[in-house]
Amino acid sequence: xxxxxxxxxxxxxxxxxxxxxxxxxxxxxxxxxxxxxxxxxxxxxxxxxxxxxxxxxxxxxxxxxxxxxxxxxxxxxxxxxxxxxxxxxxxxxxxxxxxxxxxxxxxxxxxxxxxxxxxxxxxxxxxxxxxxxxxxxxxxxxxxxxxxxxxxxxxxxxxxxxxxxxxxxxxxxxxxxxxxxxxxxxxxxxxxxxxxxxxxxxxxxxxxxxxxxxxxxxxxxxxxxxxxxxxxxxxxxxxxxxxxxxxxxxxxxxxxxxxxxxxxxxxxxxxxxxxxxxxxxxxxxxxxxxxxxxxxxxxxxxxxxxxxxxxxxxxxxxxxxxxxxxxxxxxxxxxxxxxxxxxxxxxxxxxxxxxx
Numbered sequence: 001x002x003x004x005x006x007x008x009x010x011x012x013x014x015x016x017x018x019x020x021x022x023x024x025x026x027x028x029x030x031x032x033x034x035x036x037x038x039x040x041x042x043x044x045x046x047x048x049x050x051x052x053x054x055x056x057x058x059x060x061x062x063x064x065x066x067x068x069x070x071x072x073x074x075x076x077x078x079x080x081x082x083x084x085x086x087x088x089x090x091x092x093x094x095x096x097x098x099x100x101x102x103x104x105x106x107x108x109x110x111x112x113x114x115x116x117x118x119x120x121x122x123x124x125x126x127x128x129x130x131x132x133x134x135x136x137x138x139x140x141x142x143x144x145x146x147x148x149x150x151x152x153x154x155x156x157x158x159x160x161x162x163x164x165x166x167x168x169x170x171x172x173x174x175x176x177x178x179x180x181x182x183x184x185x186x187x188x189x190x191x192x193x194x195x196x197x198x199x200x201x202x203x204x205x206x207x208x209x210x211x212x213x214x215x216x217x218x219x220x221x222x223x224x225x226x227x228x229x230x231x232x233x234x235x236x237x238x239x240x241x242x243x244x245x246x247x248x249x250x251x252x253x254x255x256x257x258x259x260x261x262x263x264x265x266x267x268x269x270x271x272x273x274x275x276x277x278x279x280x281x282x283x284x285x286x287x288x289x290x291x292x293x294x295x296x297x298x299x300x301x302x303x304x305x306x307x308x309x310x311x312x313x314x315x316x317x318x319x320x321x322x323x324x325x326x327x328x329x330x331x332x333x334x335x336x337x338x339x340x341x342x343x344x345x346x347x348x349x350x351x352x353x354x355x356x
Contacts, residue, residue, distance in 0.1 A: 004216045008141060008223040010230055011161045016141055016219045018212050022168035023054050023129070027062030030127050033164040034100055036063030040090055042113035043104040044073035047131055050174055055104055055129065064100075067093045071112070075255040078108045078147050080156065086116045090124075100125045100163075106132035106179075107139040107259060111154070114145030118160035128162045131171040133183025133211070134260050137190070137218035140165050142226045142239075148255075152314035153247045159231060165219075169212055181296040182260025187214055188291055189241050189267060190221045196332035203291035238334055240317055241326040242267030245301075245351065248311035252303040264292045265355075267328075268299035272354025273347045274327040279337060281330045285354055288328070300355035309345045 003019035017029065030039075039059060043052055048070045059066050069089045071077045090101070101124055103113035110128055117126040130140040146157025172180065184207060191199025198217055201207070207214055222239065229236035246266030249257055257265075268289045274280030289299035301308070317324055324338045325347070339347065 002212075004212055006216055006219045006223060008161075008165075008219070009227050010143065010223070014162055014164055016165035016167060016223075018136070018167040018169065018215050018219075020168065020170045022166050023051060023171070024058060026055055026129060026166050026168075027058035027060070027064060029166060030059065030100070030102070030164055031062040031064070034125050034127070038065045038093070038095055038099040039067070039102055040093055040095055040100075041066060041068040041102045041104050042071075042086060042109060042116065043068065044071055044077070044106075044109055046073045047105040047109065051104060051131060051171065055102070059102070073108075075108055075148070075250075075258070078112055080147055080149070083112060083116060083147050086112065087120055090116065090120050095120065095124060097121050097124055100127060102127045102129060103140075103162075104129045104131065106130065106135045110135050110140050111145050111157070112147060114143075114160045114162070115147055115157055118145055118158035123160070126160055126162045128165045130165070130167055132175060133172055133180055133215075134186050135183075136167040136172075136215045137183055138186040138222065140167070141219050141222050143230065144232070152311060152316070153250055155314070155316060167215055169215070172211060177296065179258075182258050184295045185242075185260035185264040185267075185292070185297050187218050188288075188295070188297075189239075189263065190218045191291075192267065192271075192288060192328050192331055193238055193241055193334050194221055194332060199291065199331050203287070203294060205294045207295070237317070237324055237336060238326055241328070241334060242270060244312055244315050244317055244323065244325060245269050245308060245348065247315055248308040249301050249303055251311040252307045257301075261298055262301075264297035265299060265301045268292055269301070269348070269351030269355055270325060271328045273350035274329075276350040276354060277327075277347075279327050279329065279335065284328050284330055287331060289355070300352070305345055305348045305352065308348050312344055312348070313341055
């Protein structure tokens with residue numbers, strides 16, 4: 001299978017490399033991007049069982065002095081307490097500003113390790129090695145890192161661009177079907193945003209045999225938004241499609257509903273609300289819902305409006321008394337629509353009604 005490389009032209013610029021068998025050569029690739037140094041691999045307990053030794057060996061062979069910080073798997077570990085533990089471990093490992101943090105795992109790991117790299121000694125270098133489809137198509141690229149607070153998801157964080165992103169597609173073979181579907185939700189998001197052919201391919205349920213191509217397409221789309229607006233004040237906000245309601249669903253479920261499934265429901269609901277408001281072409285919400293269901297994803301939520309509203313009003317996309325929503329105009333084109341927070345309950349109700 002052909003290896004693919006996407007240039008991400010943000011900051012000093014970096015590459016996302018996509019292909020099979022890349023873990024075996026990851027040490028040499030990272031060394032070429034950063035130079036051999038002391039490194040701390042941050043990973044969760046499940047990924048550590050599968051891939052930590054392979055990555056550690058590759059990095060050691062490339063001249064790195066390697067330590068590893070392993071935390072309990074799951075969204076519940078994406079908090080200030082585990083972040084603090086990671087920072088203390090880096091200090092005990094005598095990591096310096098010229099050294100490196102390696103995020104090995106899914107979105108939780110990438111966010112946690114990236115945030116730690118951003119704040120430890122005011123910033124050390126970072127490499128991302130995503131092992132889930134969701135992290136490969138979205139969260140490993142672009143530099144957003146964060147942990148959750150009691151009030152909501154990703155409320156404490158920093159922007160931290162990596163030196164390199166390595167997507168070994170062989171890692172996706174160990175994912176449960178439900179976790180693979182989580183990644184397809186973010187891939188479908190890029191289709192709804194800006195890529196009708198990508199959406200149609202995923203809506204047909206034919207993602208399996210073209211995963212490297214799909215990952216590369218998603219990264220290319222994301223890199224364009226980030227290049228234009230690294231700090232999320234302008235067009236990068238389009239990447240939040242489905243996320244305002246999606247993050248609320250996550251929080252209301254106690255994070256039992258994973259990110260991809262929550263974003264899927266949020267995307268279908270905001271499209272449904274958009275149709276009711278006359279902002280979205282008729283039939284778009286139905287098309288999105290059908291594509292989600294085809295890929296094993298939900299198009300609705302059982303969470304009550306009041307619960308969702310409370311969580312949504314703590315969302316970081318809120319600005320004073322207004323909140324900016326991303327609403328599909330049609331498949332392949334979306335708009336930013338800013339509304340007063342007083343209208344948000346009605347929009348959620350419209351989305352829930354459309355999904356019935």
